[in-house]
Amino acid sequence: METLSTSVAFGGVQGVYRHASAATGTAMTFSVFVPEHEPDEHLPIVWYLSGLTCTHANVTEKGEFRAACARHRLIFVAPDTSPRGDDVSDDPAGAYDFGLGAGFYVDATRPPFDRHYRMWRYVTEELPTLVADHFPVDRTRQSIMGHSMGGHGALTIGLTFPDRFRAVSAFAPIVAPGIVPWGRKALAGYLGDDTAAWRRHDTVALIEDGARLPELLVDQGEADANLAEQLRPDLLADACRAVGIDLMLRRHPGYDHSYYFISTFMAEQLRWHADRLG
């Protein structure tokens, strides 16, 4: 693992790191914030998955998470959203919503994307091991959150590993990719046309198929331009209600899809996580 940069911030260290990923077959960059802590202390870890077009850098620079992470003594990890590199296949038309910057946290099975797009394995297996090897992490206390496509990642991963994460939340997540345009394009492109294979990567379908968490927290801006077509929190609310998942869906008038929205509610989400991480 190579250290690209470190800066002291809010008493801790904000770093950016790179490593050769076996999962993606590429170099992968990610950021980690480690708050001030005692020499032998191991801290809870919050995973943050980013949205379309983002790298680790967006939340690292604009997310305003460090003050809360320092206060609650949480490690905060932000992976990239796709493999990167000259030999990594991209959307044929160069669109923002597929390929580079748009890995959708799945392991692609469809050529040519199956060669590098293994973000599920990367985020759920390889990176957790790497982070645990290099940072003072208490792996028994993990939680996960994300934004938009990354909210989709956080919810699907949280529902798949309910014993791993003590808290699961999202900002403006894509909750039904099997139904909405962003999701249908991505799942078809990475997984092919067999929609049965999509259900493991669709929050609403996972819940319908029996996945359970005791509770979820979702913040959603009501002025989000993607709300009605791509995000559909109503579908998540229906699915949770049907099976008794305690969804706290907070709708915020006036807020859009940007980091101005995320940063506003970041401290509250992290406090909610901290309460559950002990």
Add this chain to the structure above:
Amino acid sequence: METLSTSVAFGGVQGVYRHASAATGTAMTFSVFVPEHEPDEHLPIVWYLSGLTCTHANVTEKGEFRAACARHRLIFVAPDTSPRGDDVSDDPAGAYDFGLGAGFYVDATRPPFDRHYRMWRYVTEELPTLVADHFPVDRTRQSIMGHSMGGHGALTIGLTFPDRFRAVSAFAPIVAPGIVPWGRKALAGYLGDDTAAWRRHDTVALIEDGARLPELLVDQGEADANLAEQLRPDLLADACRAVGIDLMLRRHPGYDHSYYFISTFMAEQLRWHADRLG
């Protein structure tokens, strides 16, 4: 004045605006955060001047000022750091420390820079009038802060208009541009070789020549790569001590020159401003 974007954030509105500037003869872009407030309320205003290479966007995205501005009900304005445009002269070699992104908050007198580089007039006269015309500002309650080159701007403007600003502070400011390489290049380039003309744009020289403020707050990272050669807070400390200006110079071990440093201490500086803005 044209609105380029607005987003709701921390209960207020973060906007980016553009207007045709008479001072610079160019279009100028700036950002304003207006916190939630009563319909007829006029709020104190904090001016934030940015450093080399920056536009309004750096602090707007990375400064983490909105939570504190919402809490203390402060309007926060971030101008650009130079005129921009195809016909605006730049550093002949394209260097980062002169020309575009490096206006140093002076009115240039030396051709060709005297044509557009009138940042002093822009920041002290034109933009305050424009902002007061369009936002719910209480002009009797203003303060100013800045970073690096913008710290230089904040300190020189604050010392020149002691009755206008109730608080003046800086992050890692250039305090003696007449002595340090960044400053000597800029002042010679914009004002010519007559170093007597530089003293109005040099914090230490202004204090030596009689300018006074009751107090100053400066945060400085001790791991700042520019500390010893370009910033020289020791010279500011000496100048303030000699004339009885109450300088609170806070040196922070480990912190560098980046927005990771600025964002860490932004809330504390804004609370200090709020205490003085009433």
